[in-house]
Amino acid sequence: MINLLANALLMSTPLLFGSVAEVLAERSGMMVTAIEGIFLIGAFSGFVGAYACKSLLVGLAAALGSGVVVAALYGWITVYLKQHQVVTGTAINILVAGLCSFLMRVFFGVPVIPLTVEPLKKLPIPLLSGIPLLGPILFAQNALTYAAYLIVPVAWFVLYRTSLGLTIRSAGDNPEAVDVAGEDVDALRFSLVLVAGAMGGIAGAFYSIGYLGMFTTNIIGGRGWIAFAICFLGNWNPLGALAGTLVFGVAEAVAISMQSSGGGQLVPNELLIALPYILTIALTMARRSFNVPGKLGVPYAKEG
Amino acid sequence: MKARFLDLLVSVAAAVFLGLAASAAIMLFLGKDPLSAFGLLASSLIRDKYTFADIFVKAAPLILTALAFAVPYKASLFNIGAQGQFYVGALVASAVSLAVGGRLPGVLGQAVALLAAAAAGGLWGSFVGFAKARFKANEFLISMMSTYVALAIMNFFLRTSLMEAKHEYPQTDSFDQGVWLPLIVGDTRLHAGFALAVLIAIAIWLVIYRTPFGYRVRVVGYNADAARLAGIDSKRTYVATFFIAGALAAAAGFVETNGVQHMLVQGFNPGLGSEGIGIAILANANPIGIVFASILFGALKGGGVIMGQMSGIPASIIEIMEGCVMIFVILSYFARSIVERRREKRELQRRMPA
Numbered sequence: 001m002i003n004l005l006a007n008a009l010l011m012s013t014p015l016l017f018g019s020v021a022e023v024l025a026e027r028s029g030m031m032v033t034a035i036e037g038i039f040l041i042g043a044f045s046g047f048v049g050a051y052a053c054k055s056l057l058v059g060l061a062a063a064l065g066s067g068v069v070v071a072a073l074y075g076w077i078t079v080y081l082k083q084h085q086v087v088t089g090t091a092i093n094i095l096v097a098g099l100c101s102f103l104m105r106v107f108f109g110v111p112v113i114p115l116t117v118e119p120l121k122k123l124p125i126p127l128l129s130g131i132p133l134l135g136p137i138l139f140a141q142n143a144l145t146y147a148a149y150l151i152v153p154v155a156w157f158v159l160y161r162t163s164l165g166l167t168i169r170s171a172g173d174n175p176e177a178v179d180v181a182g183e184d185v186d187a188l189r190f191s192l193v194l195v196a197g198a199m200g201g202i203a204g205a206f207y208s209i210g211y212l213g214m215f216t217t218n219i220i221g222g223r224g225w226i227a228f229a230i231c232f233l234g235n236w237n238p239l240g241a242l243a244g245t246l247v248f249g250v251a252e253a254v255a256i257s258m259q260s261s262g263g264g265q266l267v268p269n270e271l272l273i274a275l276p277y278i279l280t281i282a283l284t285m286a287r288r289s290f291n292v293p294g295k296l297g298v299p300y301a302k303e304g
Numbered sequence: 305m306k307a308r309f310l311d312l313l314v315s316v317a318a319a320v321f322l323g324l325a326a327s328a329a330i331m332l333f334l335g336k337d338p339l340s341a342f343g344l345l346a347s348s349l350i351r352d353k354y355t356f357a358d359i360f361v362k363a364a365p366l367i368l369t370a371l372a373f374a375v376p377y378k379a380s381l382f383n384i385g386a387q388g389q390f391y392v393g394a395l396v397a398s399a400v401s402l403a404v405g406g407r408l409p410g411v412l413g414q415a416v417a418l419l420a421a422a423a424a425g426g427l428w429g430s431f432v433g434f435a436k437a438r439f440k441a442n443e444f445l446i447s448m449m450s451t452y453v454a455l456a457i458m459n460f461f462l463r464t465s466l467m468e469a470k471h472e473y474p475q476t477d478s479f480d481q482g483v484w485l486p487l488i489v490g491d492t493r494l495h496a497g498f499a500l501a502v503l504i505a506i507a508i509w510l511v512i513y514r515t516p517f518g519y520r521v522r523v524v525g526y527n528a529d530a531a532r533l534a535g536i537d538s539k540r541t542y543v544a545t546f547f548i549a550g551a552l553a554a555a556a557g558f559v560e561t562n563g564v565q566h567m568l569v570q571g572f573n574p575g576l577g578s579e580g581i582g583i584a585i586l587a588n589a590n591p592i593g594i595v596f597a598s599i600l601f602g603a604l605k606g607g608g609v610i611m612g613q614m615s616g617i618p619a620s621i622i623e624i625m626e627g628c629v630m631i632f633v634i635l636s637y638f639a640r641s642i643v644e645r646r647r648e649k650r651e652l653q654r655r656m657p658a
Contacts (some may be wrong), residue, residue, distance in 0.1 A: 077631070081638040086382050086444060088634055090581045095627025098620050099330075105618035106334050222452050229445050270463070274456035277449040284446055285439040 004253050005137045010211070011256075012249030013145045014039075014203035018227025019234065019241040020155045021199035026236055027159060028192045029172040029295045033089025034074040035200050036224030037096035041066045042204025044100040047215035048107065050117045050208075059117070059209045060202060067201020068194050070096060075193035079186050082299035101217040119213035120144060144202070144210050151199075155238040168192065172293030175300040185300045203227065222277070229280045233287055244283075251276050311643055315636035316586065320600065323629030330624060336617050344615055345607035355606060357492035361564060363602030365390070365573065367501040367595055368556035369580030371508050372429075372549040374589040376443075378512055379538075379545050380525040385432060385447030386553040387577025388454030392428045393554025394561045395458050397421035398476050398568035399466060401561065405480025413483040414562060421558040422551040428454070429550015430543050437539035443546070451577065462570050474570035485563040497559035502595055504555065508548075509591035521545055553577070575623065582630045601626065 018035060025032045032038070042063040050059030070092060077088045108115060120142040128139040159165040167188065170178045175185045207223070208215045226248060234240025255272040328338035349355055372386040400417040408416065432450060435441040462474040469477055485495040512518035523531045524538045531538050556576065561568050583601055587593030608622030 073631075077634060077638075081635065083634050083638055086384075087581075087585050088631075090384070090578060091585070091627055091630035091634060094575075094578050094582060094623055095631065098623025098625075098627055101620040102330075102618050102624055103334075105620065222448070225445075225448050229449065232442060232445060268460050270456040270460040274453045277452040277456075280449045281435075281446050281453070284449075285435050285441045287441075 002133065002136050004257055005250075006140065007256065008246065008249040008253035009137065009141060009145060010249075011252040012245045013141075013148045013210070014206040014223065015227050015230060015248055016148045016151060016242065016245045017144075017199045017203035017206070018224060019230035019245055020151050020238050021196035021203070022228055022231035023234065023236055023238055023241050024155060024159070024168070025189075025192045025196040026231055026296055027172045027293055028168045028189045029175060029293055029298065029300070030075075030078065030189050030193050030196075031085045031089075031228075031297050032071070032074065032193060032196045032200070033086050033228070034070060034092040034096075035089075035196070035228050036220060036222070037089075037093040038067045038070050038197055038200035039204035039207070039220045039224035039227075040093075040100055041070050041096050042201035043208040043219050044104070044204075044215055045201075046205025047117065047208040048103075051115060054117075056117070056120060056209055060205055063201040063205030063209075064198045065201070067197040067199070067204065069197075071193050071197020071200070074197075075190045078299065079190045079193065082301060085297050097217070104215065104217065114214050114216075116214045117209055120210045142210060144206050152238045152242045159238065169293075171300075172295055175295055179300070179302065189300070200224070200227075226276060226280060229284065233280070233283050235287075236293060247283075248276055248279070251279055307647065308644065311640050312588065315640050316633065319586075319632035319636040320629055323632040324625060326628040326632070327621065327625040330628075331617065331621065336615070341611055341615050341617055341621075345611050348610040348614070349603060349607050353489070354492050355610065357489050357494035358606045359599060359602045360498045361493045361495070361602070362605045363595075363598040364495075364498040364501045364563070365556035365560050365576055366579055366583055366598040366601055367505055368552050368559065369576045370583035370587070370594045370598060371505060371580075371591060372553035372556070373581045373584040374587075374591065374594060375508065375512070375521075375548050375552065376433075376545040377584060377589045378518075378525050379521045379541055380528070381433075381436070381542060381545060382444040383429070383432070383447050383546065383549045384444055384581070385429070385450045385454075385577070386549070386556075386580050387574070388447075388451030389425045389429050389550040389553035390557045390560075390573070390576055391451075391454045391458045392550075393421040393425040393557025394568055394572075395461060395466075395557070396424040396554070397558035397561050398479070399461075401479045401483040402466070402476060405483045408482075410482040410486075413480075414485060417483060417562060418555060418558045421554045425554020425557070426547040426551035429553070430547035432550075433543035433546030436546075437542045443542070447546075455571070458568075459570060462568065466568065468567075476568045479562065479566050483562055484566055485559070493564065495559075495563040497563035500555075501559065501598075504552070505591045505595050508552075512591065517544070553580075579626060582626055585630060586633050 018039065022032055022035060045066040046059040046063035049062030050056050074088060074092050077083050078085045122140055122142055124140040129135045159168065167178055167183055171185050171188050178185050204220065207219050230241055230244035230248065234244040255275055258272055259269060331338040331341060349359065369386040369390060372389060373383050376383040397417045400420045404413045404416055432443050432447045435446050436443040466476045468475055485497050487495050488499060512521065520536050521541055523536055524541045528538050560573060565572065579601055583594055583597045587597040604622055604625055608619050611617055612619035
């Protein structure tokens with residue numbers, strides 16, 4: 001049980017990074033539909049950086065950087081050129097998927113045994129990890145999971161307790177007002193897309209170097225979209241995103257433990273794999289009273 | 305209107321050229337010679353009848369998945385789940401083909417497989433429209449997630465009841481030859497599915513632009529509020545367009561299983577859905593334009609595979625080319641809007657002498 005919950009937290013980590021990134025950007029009016037591609041490039045460059053330099057830190061930096069680059073391309077087209085966000089995201093996701101499998105072949109050829117790096121180690125915090133029950137669940141995780149603990153309070157504080165947060169939320173609901181107040185709506189939205197790119201890149205790197213220690217071209221397999229969905233389900237609020245993420249983390253941990261413990265005889269394996277996706281569909285349909293940012297997905301065009 | 309159509313043609317041609325140039329730059333950057341690669345691509349495509357015909361073999365399912373995106377898009381809805389609808393269609397077409405193969409006369413068996421696949425895909429797709437209409441659920445998310453569910457269902461059946469007789473691989477047995485789609489050019493793989501896809505594209509064009517139903521779809525797409533005030537039931541439009549979309553993508557599944565593979569293989573053609581979106585965007589969601597854009601993508605896919613085999617450039621260069629072309633097409637939308645605005649301004653100035 002303790003093991004299961006610890007695993008749930010572990011599997012929640014990248015989803016939390018991704019969904020809070022999405023919350024921040026969407027609050028300003030920008031859907032980051034390139035998130036699947038950003039996760040993937042993060043996983044890829046994180047792995048390449050870690051493999052080439054034998055350093056997970058280099059890998060994380062590479063993941064963050066590449067996430068920002070992809071987000072910049074996305075942001076330039078959607079924010080400044082005012083093009084459609086869903087369409088642009090789809091194009092970028094295809095491009096990134098091609099780029100990652102292409103570069104993988106160019107850099108490493110077709111290796112006989114899969115290339116691996118040593119994944120992030122667990123860093124039990126002294127004393128705290130000794131607490132019965134909670135200790136092994138909360139305080140015997142890896143560094144990225146600890147970082148994830150900070151994300152929600154920081155994002156919540158910025159959004160609801162700072163004037164920057166007020167400006168961000170206004171940019172999503174009433175960009176004209178932000179413009180009249182003398183703020184640059186486009187610059188604000190673009191920077192939030194970049195922030196989302198950085199966080200999404202890290203989230204992607206979690207899958208390659210934080211957990212599996214290897215890269216495959218289908219490593220993300222729609223998890224970027226799940227983070228995207230969690231942002232919707234969490235009512236565009238970091239706290240909601242946290243709740244949604246934990247539900248998915250538990251679902252994923254249960255699926256993994258049932259697969260490895262031979263629960264597959266009881267329930268078809270495929271059902272367990274499909275569980276998070278079915279959950280998303282059910283929750284999307286059941287969820288009521290969204291506070292959708294009023295101008296979500298609508299480019300801001302100045303009059304005149 | 306004429307000037308705008310010319311704009312469209314010029315900008316799309318420029319976008320395709322620039323997209324290919326950008327992917328050439330990527331090859332160059334990695335020390336591969338793009339000129340010889342593209343030369344190889346072009347020459348191998350027209351080298352023999354078989355490879356040339358394969359362009360159209362590859363275009364056939366793309367036409368259908370692109371239409372599956374385009375029809376809801378006309379109502380301002382996003383169907384990102386064509387891949388899953390495609391798998392549902394392929395699964396049902398295969399199950400029916402295995403069941404009726406050899407028992408029904410050929411054409412009848414094919415028709416039953418197609419209709420069953422289209423009905424199943426249509427129902428699968430209309431669930432997305434229903435969720436949107438009934439629960440105001442985001443169709444983008446639900447259609448995206450439904451793909452992963454469809455994939456799991458397909459894998460389940462390929463592991464259990466539909467698995468081939470030897471139980472070694474996650475695929476079905478070969479279909480009876482009677483349910484194979486007939487070839488339309490001998491000594492190639494070009495089958496009737498391509499003709500079917502083109503006919504369906506024409507039919508969809510007629511439905512969208514020449515029927516009251518198509519008119520309602522477009523009104524909902526332009527302005528849902530106006531549509532509601534005009535008494536158009538947009539909820540029914542959501543369900544109907546997603547039914548059509550699902551049926552179209554499922555027909556692509558039938559075309560692939562009965563026309564090319566003659567069996568169902570786990571996780572085949574994983575990129576059809578997103579390529580369909582790219583093609584629909586390239587063609588501005590026009591069904592006739594989609595046919596031509598699909599042939600272009602078919603040529604890229606066919607050529608890319610050969611290029612990979614002969615020049616050592618990984619076949620994933622195709623996805624890079626597709627992605628670059630799509631991005632330049634989106635940029636061309638931006639360029640066209642500027643040209644259009646300038647033209648309107650000049651027109652206004654001409655009419656109103658100061």
